[in-house]
Amino acid sequence: MAEPQSVITQVSAEQGLPPVMQEQGQDFLDDDSLIHLNIQENHYYITRDQLMSLPESLLLCLFPSGVFMDRTGQVITNLTSQDEVYVGNFPPDCFEYIMENYVRAQEDLINFPVDEIFDRGQTAHEPSRFFGFASPSSMPSSSSNSEAEILHEKPSLIVLREDLDYYCVPVQTIAYPEDASEDQKMELNENFIAQVKLAAGSYLSSQTSVFQGLRSSNRLKRPVGGASHEAPGKLGPAEQHLKDMLCSSGFHDGSFWGNRAQEPGKTVISSLSLCRLMNETTQAFRNRYEEAKRNYEDRAEALRAHSESPSLTPLVSHTSQSTDMKRKSRLSSLADNVRSRSVSRTRSGSRQRQDVSPTLYELVPKPDINSKLLLFWKKPARKCWWGEEELKLELKLYGKYDAATGTLLLLPEGPIVTIEVPVNLHIRRVWTLELSVVGVE
Known part of the structure; x- marks a missing residue:
């Protein structure tokens, strides 16, 4: 359809999208092959994995006809890295806004895998190292709990x-x-x-x-x-x-x-907003975790220093101490020994608990994510x-x-x-x- 030349022309009816874009060029391009995009004479290079990891709603905006086309409007049937995919009805600054957010999310996925940098105190899935795609071993199970847990493990965006x-x-x-x-x-x-x-x-x-x-x-x-x-x-x-x-x-x-x-x-x-879901993959959450961890370590160090400080109990002469012990009854001495052993066990257990580092959610509350987003x-x-x-x-x-x-x-x-x-x-x-x-x- 020819582009209208007058602002008087209203929006045209949407055409159906043939589901061929994801298969187009799949036999001719490797996953890491570059695709040359020409968006209103602004040139970008993006891998096939990066492009196909974008959500469907954005791909439909970039390629409303569902296929890759060249400058003349002809369908590219044998896509290679030498071809120029022309996009004429999409603003370049919007594309840069999209890629800026997705590149940041993918960097967080690779550089800060949640299950490796945090002890969440639970069994978690093995994180994927694919750029924009997951390996089969990292796929969640079909249970709703596993699907909801994905929102805590992976960078997510609301489009x-x-x-x-x-x-x-x-x-x-x-x-x-x-x-x-x-x-x-x-x-x-x-x-x-x-x-x-x-x-x-x-x-x-x-x-x-x-x-x-x-x-x-x-x-x-x-x-x-x-x-x-x-x-x-x-x-x-x-x-x-x-x-x-x-x-x-x-x-x-x-x-x-x-x-x-x-x-x-x-x-x-046309308006677009990409809102990063505030889960464990964000920099803001990592900052809260580091602050909580520092506060915990400072408190633990203060308690350790206090427990190791010299006793301030006044010294008593050996003679007077012997006299006092003689005055105690046999039942009173037995009660003192029981209390002494109880305090010793309590202090020993406290030291053992301090030696065990708290888990992630003991330091920082688990983000409350609306599961209806799934x-x-x-x-x-x-x-x-x-x-x-x-x-x-x-x-x-x-x-x-x-x-x-x-x-x-x-x-x-x-x-x-x-x-x-x-x-x-x-x-x-x-x-x-x-x-x-x-x-x-």
Whole structure:
């Protein structure tokens, strides 16, 4: 399909994805072979394993047709390291944002394997050393406990993507020159609509809050008589449940999109956020563990020094001590001996416990990870909803504005007028949520 040349063109219908991309080139490339990606004339080199370890929701954005194509749009059937895979409808800065997060996660997987650097006090799976893939021995069992434990062993990312397309309905009276032909009127009107859509796109692109769109649904319960910007309304049960799950897994109420951009020539804005799951693989957790370990060692050293310090009991002469012992009854002496042996055993047991290093979760609480995230592991889920806004957009156009009648006269040339045009903005949002676990195929 040819790329639209005008911003007036709305989003096109999605085409089905043939499941051939992962097999394409598999017989011709080794796992460590480089793939040359040309993303809008920005060149990147990535191994096949690195590319195929990305989640399905991101691969669909990079290759919407499901195949590798060259610059001319021809399918590459025999992919080699000399071929150039052309990607024309994906922002390069978004691709760099993706690779930055995944490279960091894969470095943590290789350099800081959880089951090797931590004593978790439990039997764990052998960590994989494959870059983006797992060896068969590292695969979890089919039990839910083993699957949930994967979220503590491997670097994981929550992939949240928003595809937004909008429709503008200007509430503005338009007039044309008396001598304008029908073609000129159509051209003036198209230019006016294009300016409205560009201004609306800039307005929406500046809204970088993740959950702002979730609060703009037409299905929200708003107070009677309250404006949409004054009363955000109450989230429905499904929306609130989704937000709670995300906020308990790394997002927060003030989270921003990691990348947000409008597609050239379209009224489509794509946003992406990659949120690292706060488990045992993160640097923040390792810092907490090191701090807790230092505090424990400092306390143990202080107790050891205190137990080895000289006794401060005053010296008593041998004569007086013998006299005191004679005064004790036989029963009192026996009780003293029992107490002495009991204290000795207690101190000995305390020293033995101090010699045993505590396990990981005795030093740092085990991260509380929402197990419902497993429902989105390798299974992207989508949520679609509509929203509506009434706003005024500032435009600069050739024309004249009659404040008395509220009419805007559009002209092909002449003075530039700055006017605030009231617009009804209809917004369709599609969220795609997926959990990506690095190191597990």
